[in-house]
Amino acid sequence: MGYELICVEYRQGDPQRVRLYIDGPDGIGLEDCERVSRQVVGILDVHDPVPGEYVLEVSSPGDDRPLVKPQHFMRFKGERIRVRTLAPIARRRNFTGQLVEVAPESIVLNVDGEQVNLRFDELEMARLAPQLDTAGPRRGSKR
Known part of the structure; x- marks a missing residue:
């Protein structure tokens, strides 16, 4: 279609x-x-x-769209993403950081200044993790 x-x-x-x-x-x-x-x-x-x-x-995939195929990761290189691994890596399963590199079998995230290499076959879930704009007036706030 x-x-x-x-x-x-x-x-x-x-x-x-x-x-x-x-x-x-x-x-x-x-x-x-x-x-x-x-x-x-x-x-x-x-x-x-x-x-x-x-x-x-x-x-639609939305702002926190799932990243499933290697092409999705390539398209959003440089963006902030959130991933969950199938098993713990360095005693953790959840990582959020900038997607800095995409290779045929893996990705590299910058997580708080540290490079984390994750293979596609280790990932349970990956999504874009856009930063919310918290500046500006809020509904119901007094000025």
């Missing part, structure tokens, strides 16, 4: 959830999500890969 499938998440529960993150050259709007949802629900209903009832969600 001309969209990139960023990733698929499946969560068991009541109800089960199937979440698709999609992207496009001009970004993703509500109409894009609705269009993909109509197509995918038809395919899921015919092939029935999810037993029982489920909720299908189609979404």
Whole structure:
């Protein structure tokens, strides 16, 4: 349909959830999500890969978009990201830092001035971690 499938998440529960993150050259709007949802629900209903009832969600990747493919990491080199590893590395599983290098099998993060090398096969999850702008007036604050 001309969209990139960023990733698929499946969560068991009541109800089960199937979440698709999609992207496009001009970004993703509500109409894009609705269009993909109509197509995918038809395919899921015919092939029935999810037993029982489920909720299908189609979404843009958002500001904290998941990074799944090596191309995603290349696209966002220099950005701040958050990763969780499958097993502890140096007694920790969660790392947040600037993505400074992307190689075919690994990435390098600058975490508080220290270089951390992580292989793709060690990663459980990776997402952009944009810094929120905390400057400026807040709702309900007095001036």
